[in-house]
Amino acid sequence: MALDTFFEAGALAPGPQASDWPAFGVADDVRPALAEILAQREPGALATLVRVDGPSPRPVGSQMAIAADGRASGHVSGGCVEGSVAIVGREVAESGKPRLVVFGRGSPFVDVQLICGARIEVFIERASADDATLHAVLQARAARRSIVRSVTYEGEASTRAATDADALAGADDETRTMFRRYDPPTRLVVLGHDPVALALASLANAAGIESVIARAKGPPSGPANGARYLSMAPVEAFDTLKLDRWTAIVTTTHDLNDDHEALEAALPSDAFYVGALGSRLRVADRVAKLEKAGVAWDAIKRLRAPVGMDIGAATPMEIALSILADIVRVQRKGA
Numbered sequence: 001m002a003l004d005t006f007f008e009a010g011a012l013a014p015g016p017q018a019s020d021w022p023a024f025g026v027a028d029d030v031r032p033a034l035a036e037i038l039a040q041r042e043p044g045a046l047a048t049l050v051r052v053d054g055p056s057p058r059p060v061g062s063q064m065a066i067a068a069d070g071r072a073s074g075h076v077s078g079g080c081v082e083g084s085v086a087i088v089g090r091e092v093a094e095s096g097k098p099r100l101v102v103f104g105r106g107s108p109f110v111d112v113q114l115i116c117g118a119r120i121e122v123f124i125e126r127a128s129a130d131d132a133t134l135h136a137v138l139q140a141r142a143a144r145r146s147i148v149r150s151v152t153y154e155g156e157a158s159t160r161a162a163t164d165a166d167a168l169a170g171a172d173d174e175t176r177t178m179f180r181r182y183d184p185p186t187r188l189v190v191l192g193h194d195p196v197a198l199a200l201a202s203l204a205n206a207a208g209i210e211s212v213i214a215r216a217k218g219p220p221s222g223p224a225n226g227a228r229y230l231s232m233a234p235v236e237a238f239d240t241l242k243l244d245r246w247t248a249i250v251t252t253t254h255d256l257n258d259d260h261e262a263l264e265a266a267l268p269s270d271a272f273y274v275g276a277l278g279s280r281l282r283v284a285d286r287v288a289k290l291e292k293a294g295v296a297w298d299a300i301k302r303l304r305a306p307v308g309m310d311i312g313a314a315t316p317m318e319i320a321l322s323i324l325a326d327i328v329r330v331q332r333k334g335a
Helices: 003-009 031-038 082-095 132-142 195-206 234-241 256-266 280-292 316-333
Strands: 044-053 063-066 072-074 099-104 119-127 147-152 157-161 169-172 177-182 187-191 210-214 228-230 247-251 273-276
Touching (some): 031 063, 031 132, 044 082, 044 169, 044 177, 082 099, 187 195, 195 210, 195 316, 210 234, 247 256, 256 280
Parallel strands (some): 187 210, 187 247, 210 228
Antiparallel strands (some): 099 119, 169 177
């Protein structure tokens, strides 16, 4: 399955027992796969990594969704336990009884070894269409709202609005409850229509990042690269999208006036990343124009120009790679 098809279709792929290649583990966000499972007649399972003791290739909060037919999405380790998780997941889907499973040190699964030497705990629960809290998770994703879903070890689930103080995931043995925070997916808004814009949107989709291409006075239909297309001016597109702190913006218009319109609106917004393609010689002009327009200096300082990491990129795809790498770096490390 091609990567663009993989992400566009959702995320369900042949599970650990059905393929020599772990395509199911490429996706990080299992919510598209969860939507497919809820749309099916038979329930599946949702596994969440809730505790790690020692080194682990996956952080707490990592998830894996398993459909009744064995297809899966996501991973909770480096490939050591996914087969066992899928087996237990299908048992949980049938019985409806959640399980908190230990792998590694102290695990009853002595035949499942963690090469890293860690101990991990995975909460596995049924995922079915009659679970209103799972639908609430999907609705929050569509509305780009953060939500926390909590589940007792007995399977009683609830949801609430998330706050900045909420950790991504965890478990409390005293209250016999696990929780998982779900944030809106990372979104990249690309302004322009040149080859770099097309390559950037395509690469973002392949990385599991939602991409949007906005082009003022553009043609009726967008490019066939999986990106959402908005034929409208930047400010109008921003109003339509309602920029939030999970959004990155990159302008590739090659026009200082068009870029200025976009940057004047984007820099003071909640978007976590704002970049402009172009020569280093144009940066001073951009900044002067933004200052003249009354954009605060704290907002102007956020501008990434020329956009992207310096990797000696020359081709559109290499430039796109440098930009996407910088976006990931800023989102993960905050700088």
